[in-house]
Amino acid sequence: WDREARVRMPVRVWREAMDRHFPGSGWLRLPDEVMDELLAYRSRRALPSWEATVRELLAAAAVEETVR
Secondary structure, eight states: OOOOOOOOOOHHHHHHHHHHHSTTOOOOOOOHHHHHHHHHHHHHTTOSSHHHHHHHHHHHHHHHHHHO
16 A cells, blocks of 8 residues: 556446455545544454444444434
8 A cells, every 4th residue: 555556447447346356345535534533443442344333333323313
């Protein structure tokens, strides 16, 4: 992750590659400070994956909505 390569590629090719290697997945682009906060949250709770991190945050948000 410490290098950058610029490659012109049709969007169709990119999407096909992502679908082949990461089927049924989506991508989020987040600012570094948000990723740092998410990583700190994940580390504090010893969560095993980013999926587990997001699911826990969504569950907490759902509980908060229910309380309102």
